[in-house]
Amino acid sequence: MVAVRFPLPMKRRPTKYREFELLTSRIEGALAPTGARIKSPDRIRDKITGQYREVDASIRYAVGSVELLITIECRDRARTQDVTWIEQIATKRAHIGADRTIAVSSTGFTDAAIRAAQAHGISIRLISEITDEDIRSLTDQLEVTVSTVTLALDEMALTYMETLPDSPTLEAEARELWDTQSWDAPIFLEANSESPLSLTQLLSRTQSRPSDQSSSQALTIVLQPKATAFLGTDPLSPHLRDVPADGTPIRKSFTIAMDSENISVATNYGVRRLKQIAFAVTATSFAELVPAKRIGQYATEHKVVSRFAERQVQLGQNKSWNILSHSTNQNAKAPTNGNGET
Numbered sequence: 001m002v003a004v005r006f007p008l009p010m011k012r013r014p015t016k017y018r019e020f021e022l023l024t025s026r027i028e029g030a031l032a033p034t035g036a037r038i039k040s041p042d043r044i045r046d047k048i049t050g051q052y053r054e055v056d057a058s059i060r061y062a063v064g065s066v067e068l069l070i071t072i073e074c075r076d077r078a079r080t081q082d083v084t085w086i087e088q089i090a091t092k093r094a095h096i097g098a099d100r101t102i103a104v105s106s107t108g109f110t111d112a113a114i115r116a117a118q119a120h121g122i123s124i125r126l127i128s129e130i131t132d133e134d135i136r137s138l139t140d141q142l143e144v145t146v147s148t149v150t151l152a153l154d155e156m157a158l159t160y161m162e163t164l165p166d167s168p169t170l171e172a173e174a175r176e177l178w179d180t181q182s183w184d185a186p187i188f189l190e191a192n193s194e195s196p197l198s199l200t201q202l203l204s205r206t207q208s209r210p211s212d213q214s215s216s217q218a219l220t221i222v223l224q225p226k227a228t229a230f231l232g233t234d235p236l237s238p239h240l241r242d243v244p245a246d247g248t249p250i251r252k253s254f255t256i257a258m259d260s261e262n263i264s265v266a267t268n269y270g271v272r273r274l275k276q277i278a279f280a281v282t283a284t285s286f287a288e289l290v291p292a293k294r295i296g297q298y299a300t301e302h303k304v305v306s307r308f309a310e311r312q313v314q315l316g317q318n319k320s321w322n323i324l325s326h327s328t329n330q331n332a333k334a335p336t337n338g339n340g341e342t
Helices: 015-031 083-096 111-120 133-139 172-184 199-204
Strands: 037-039 042-045 052-055 057-063 066-075 100-105 122-129 144-160 188-190 206-209 220-223 250-257 263-267 270-290 294-299 304-314 320-328
Touching (some): 015 066, 015 304, 111 122, 144 172, 144 304, 199 206
Parallel strands (some): 100 122
């Protein structure tokens, strides 16, 4: 009988520690060679026990025909890290077969820990906040401005495949959904689909193409049945860049043109196939300067490797985007911890 071991679920980390791990991963990812693959956290099989061991992050990249594995272990704690932690991660490194391990601390290392790290082939790094305003001004040179565009749906017009004797209207239930839910009203029907679709869902499956030059506000969006939408993109976004960021409202008109007869809607003439959906919106935009969430240094025991500024842009209620800007400085002196140790 062969025993098959499956990885256990990743352990949940406190938000503060997880942010420190992700910051470290982003810095090392920015410094890593082209083609390197960074994963945080990661799970690697122990060559002795066969069990999976969790590391805070890993970097894999090829040198010639050989793939190298570098693991990263992080500590964001109040005390200076001592030799015990270094010995623990040195043992883990040997068990999982990592070519190198980087130990990253927010509070520095004792002299004994530094000597142990050198003996075990562990690279140590210190992430420290920069409080000196002169250095902060040199580091934080990138300005990030986020423009938020709000769209109010004004009206919608439907064109049908069939020629009808009179102008049809939405059937009562569909009309009520449209009046109350607007963009998110599930009033459109797709052939062979069990679930109705909203205008928002139809837009997420579209691919935009340039509009007729004769109309600066017109846009034709061709519906692709199997189009892939990139996360965080909106097919309307490229056509909203001219909206002034001072709150001045701009009216925009768009058209979704069907490339098949798959989409229909319930009307007072029954379910009818759609040829296109035209809609108009009022767009307003406001710009906001995003300050740096953290400005700091990333250093070895001898020198500053990089100075960085990190910003967080909120993308809705549950999503955010981190922007890391950094500059390398190979000659700067490494910072010390509160005990005068590196």
